Amino acid sequence: MDFKRLGYFITISEHGSLSRAAEHLHIAQPSLSRQMRLLEEELGVVLFTRGRRGMQLTEAGETLRARITGPLRQVGHALNEVRALPSEPGGTVVFGMPPTTVYVLAGPLARRVASFAPNISLQIVDGSSGPLLDGLQRGKLDAAILYGPPTPVGVNAAKLLEDELMLVGPPDSPLRPDQPVDFARLAELPLVLPSHPHGLRMALDAAATKARCKLNVKIQADSSQLMKELVESGLGYTALPVSSFNREAVSGRLTWAPIVNPKVTRQLFLAMQSSAESPRAVLQVEEFVRQEVAALAADGRWPVARLFDIGDS
Template identity: 60%
Template sequence: MADFKRLGYFVQIAELGSLTRTAERLRIAQPSLSRQMRILEEELGVTLFTRGHRGMQLTEAGEALRSRIAGPLRQIGHALYEIRSLPTQTVGSVSFGMPPTFVSVLAPDLAERVANEAPGVSLHIVEGYSGHLLQWLKQGELDAAILYGPTPSGVNATRLLDDELVLVGTRAHVPESGELPFRDLAQIPLVLPSHIHGLRVAVETAAAKSRTQLAIAFQSDSFQLMMDLVESGRMCTILPPSAVQKQVASARLRTARIIDPAPKRQVFLAMQSGAQSPRAVIAVEGFLREELARLVDMGVFVGARIRGTAD
């Protein structure tokens, strides 16, 4: 049977793609680390990495092993942290997923709050669209994540927020009136994420209600590429106002409310189904809820409504 510590080394190498960087992070000798991987491969009877000028690349067998053990290893690590920290300390590593529209608005304040009030907690923010975050959460690579609705399946999810969505673009596409009927979107070239993501689902749901055929010119699961296309004036997109407040303040972009119907996004906080959430994860959840409520009160999330855990 493979040694627990050896499996942990394997996951670290898979993440960093380099024996040298992994040895530096773990503060062990590189030859010793390389030997541990050779032993693991011999125990399993498969090759886990290809070794070349691009570093350590997972083989098909290596990827299969990583996907199966990353979650369980994280849970074991949490359990060890919990036992070591009894009865009073809150310590541990928390991997928290957020969509791009939340990272720029919420992540900095959350990170500062955790650093000041829970210094024993190491917070790792992972950025991604809801579809990817849900997959990583189910695989155990994340402890918790903010996801767009509809209600995520296969995880424990509570509703955090209901938020409005607006048209985002340059002056060439967005009306000065600051408002337009949903049906007018049929004439505006749009860039949106692909169908597996919650933001796209919310927009498509509103399109179905208004019987509008959207003019989707391009699909992108890269938030930066999507914003580059919008700022170039080639296309518009649909986002919450909070995601583009800096661009609007500098007059690079403009937003307009969409009516008849007004598209809304439902935002959920999700955790692994059936998992015992360590105190560190619960502490981060509490900070996140408080920071989100503060930002809503400040008007950062325009038109948003905080939802309670019972909603």
């Protein structure tokens, strides 16, 4: 089996067009079309339906893509490891983050990688913990930050930090950072929260059970950016870590106050695949994540309740 041909197959499936895939791969379109015909003949199945809308995967094509995406990434990492020895680690690292983490970490991490590991190409994918975990298990992601505690098969997860959720309100609300609000007060406010099973919602529901009250959820929105926009427009209140709304708070677009009795915290985990030894480039990015999180926490850009060392359980 020609691994390069399989790589061409993945690229076409991602672009949905033979011409766009050929342009991306810098090869002639007829040559790429021939490679796909050879692959289909070798497998004895049709992988694509070809029409005006481009190249659409058949059921056989979908199955092949699901089965080979992870292994092909592992092969690519192995080849990059061999080429890089004994030089600096290199290759593409696909790293997943929740949107609230992307907001504060993505830019600084990308700059750190570019400055100190220029041979590494960093691809950042944002999404909720469920899709990110699925991406890890399927081999589409090399590593990810997940809200936890995650205990899935095939993934190693180490504690990264614990952050605290704050009550966030519109610009004309009376919320103040130096005036904590009892959790029970949330039952009296119209709330804008994610739907189940979003990790933030689960943390708040658990706290509501502990406080023996029921949350007054008026609007459900799974996007943290949308939640902030709805709150800013005066449609309710929400709960988020300071790191995810600090810019809006500084500019006066949102107000906030700490939540107490009980405080609501979430743990973030740094997760990687456990099925194989992690490539040096992935381990380097993991170290950069820990360094950048520590720097952001130290200068106040990411207020955290606790930072965990690598050895903490």
